Amino acid sequence: DTGVSQDPRHKITKRGQNVTFRCDPISEHNRLYWYRQTLGQGPEFLTYFQNEAQLEKSRLLSDRFSAERPKGSFSTLEIQRTEQGDSAMYLCASSLGIARHYGYTFGSGTRLTVV
Amino acid sequence: EDKVVQSPLSLVVHEGDTVTLNCSYEVTNFRSLLWYKQEKKAPTFLFMLTSSGIEKKSGRLSSILDKKELSSILNITATQTGDSAIYLCAVADQTGANNLFFGTGTRLTVIP
16 A cells, blocks of 8 residues: 555544554655544644654644654654544645645544544 | 635535536635545545646546636536545645645535
């Protein structure tokens, strides 16, 4: 499978717990993005990596959220002290070049439910 | 703030009908507009438009950008049940930011 893969596909957690999601981008793509999508809304940008450097962060990314891409390959997104408002689909995307020129390839997402 | 508005929010048609989905945008320093199809999970790329008035076509789907009107349309002819999905419009600007601004999508349902 040469697409963007995300793990897990679904996660149910209790409020206050920490969760971590993983994204494996297409291997030759050096740009990686995290988006959040709530029901009835389009994806909202969270953060962007070029190789291992985190170059952009949305104000949506509160201090409970942290993302890493340690070796410029896979990335993790951690949410600490989860709240019910964090329930959403978390989408990862990657691109070979600048997104506005090439668009993204999205993964299937991780659906988080906080109970 | 940059904004992308899609209409209608939802649409139900019969197989064989032709549909037109609309996307309008307010983006500083517009660079490109993209259309994605989202079925159950991952949005899949359909078109990228950068030049006004040039139609892009893929099978029964086509799209065109009007920079004067700050809008784009996505046409689907001879719809099939497999076209049922959410169609997302996104725009990118020239500022160097690498994120895309997405609209809320149009939910299309094609009934047999």
